Amino acid sequence: MVKDESVVVSPCIGICALDENDVCVGCYRTGLEISHWGGMDASERNEVLRLVKEREKSSYI
Template sequence: MRDDNEFYPKNPCVRCCCLDSRDICIGCFRSLEEILEWHSASISRQKKILATCQARKAAAKK
């Protein structure tokens, strides 16, 4: 039986794709590189990308 931690995280795209001046999407808060990397990234890398997105989103709200 697989552990739930082995499943790929949900893609954070919210279909509001527009990059800011730093090449960060204003919808999902991923960088252009992270967007391009997403489908080939490992589970652990995707989780790191999500954590980075959450931090960017929190910083943007301040």
Template sequence: MLRSAPRALASQGDVGSPCVSICRMDAGGLCEGCLRSLPEIAGWSRMDDAARRVVWGAILQRAQAREVAA
């Protein structure tokens, strides 16, 4: 999923979903598979590409924070 992030952030066209079909929410309220919150998941289909890029940026920050904490 994170390998797709640079392509999604740089894309001028459709921004792909970060979903990897591991749909379980952790205690912090994030999906264990894609690191999105429930509002981000629920709103994805209605977001424009700019909003989707913002979510991808948040996912990268969350992933980096998890690596530092580990």
């Protein structure tokens, strides 16, 4: 089986609620990132995932 590197899976975990900073408490994407996800290409999605990791790390501080 060949893995399609152009497919970037959404980080959504089904807990959809934006906090006071417009960041989802489930996936750590902003409301804008969530609404634009379907129209993003793989590189844009990967950049969002990078930002998601940073937000998630800083939420534990």
